[in-house]
Amino acid sequence: MQKKTICDIINKYLQKYFSGKETIILDYRINLGAWRKVFAVPSCIVDNNHLKLASGTQIKVLLYLLAYPDASIRDESIAAAIGAAKEDIADALLYWTNAGILTGSEGEYYPPEHNTTSAAAKPPVSFAQERTNELSTPEARAALSSETHFPPKIIAGAVNGDKAVKYLFDTYERLAGRPPRHAEQQTLMILVEEIGLPCEVTMMLVEYCFKIDKASPAYMKAVAKDWIEAGIDDIPKAEARIKVMHDRFNTEAMLRKKFGLTSSFSAKQKQTIAEWSELGITEPLIDEAYDIMITNTGKLSFPYMDKILRKWHSEGITDPSQLEKARKTESGISASQNAPSFNTSEVEQRTYDKYRNL
Secondary structure (H helix, E strand, O other): OOOOOHHHHHHHHHHHHOOOOOOOOOOOOOOOHHHOOOOOOOOHHHHOOHHHHOOHHHHHHHHHHHHOOOOOOOHHHHHHHHOOOHHHHHHHHHHHHHOOOOEEEOOEEEOOOOHHHOHHHOOOOOOOOOOOOOOOOHHHHHHHOOOOOOOHHHHHHHHHHOHHHHHHHHHHHHHHOOOOOHHHHHHHHHHHHHHOOOHHHHHHHHHHHHHOOOOOHHHHHHHHHHHHHHOOOOHHHHHHHHHHHHHHHHHHHHHHHHHOOOOOOOHHHHHHHHHHHHOOOOHHHHHHHHHHHHHHHOOOOHHHHHHHHHHHHHOOOOOHHHHHHHHHHHHHHHHHOOOOOOOOOHHHHHHHHHHOOO
16 A cells, blocks of 8 residues: 555645645645755764864864765865865864874775774873973983874863963963964973973973974974973073073074075084083174184184184183273283284284184
């Protein structure tokens, strides 16, 4: 027997009460309009709190891929469609794979078979407890080059459970002008949780990296490696280290400009500059040594500059005014002894004679 539809039942009812009249036939349909093209969004996006944890760009990337599941889409196309930077696309996909929402690689992603046991389903961990990590341990140094990944829910547990961690993340967002990308979140977590740098020290490290416009995860890890080896574990030590690093950075920039260099200095030259900064040798004094070097040798010689600067340092000369006073003293002694005059001061001439063959 043919199954009756709702339209058949209604039509039979109407014919019964309107016999002899024109038969009324009713059809029903839904005009979806703008809803005609729809796609499903996994409920785990809401259930696992990703609407709060994921950035706007990460949500947009997932929605765009869900809307076009069978299309082959490049990073550039997604970036243009959602108004994001190209590098944010890979970061977003890394977020969703680490969250256990997607799995796969090399451009092909699919839902994991057992999503309920994914990293995203792990209970949040409280990070409010006192940190006991020791700096400059083999484990801490290894963490900087490891492939450690903190799932989004673990990161959320740290941010929500520790005011210091939350302030660190908020500071990063303020400095970057956007929420930290997933790779940047991972770096911050490695610094404060894997290595054990105090949040306030990590914050100073991050601010310094932004100040010199080198706030990449790789550079922050490089700075962190230097700090843990030097035992930088509190604010005064961090302040002192930043001053040395800032002086070194400025000196390198000044010398590159003077030398007309577009490339970086060698590791040995960087080490020499770092030692000058640690000795407290100021940039104006380095500038003076550079001028003497060019006048007397006509070429770049780091050993020559190093000898001049270390000699001045041993004599307690820390700025150009003291150097000028020393020159006048030397000139006065020479004049009183009827010593022959030189085009340069006697102290500079002696230095040249001693180190001209370096």
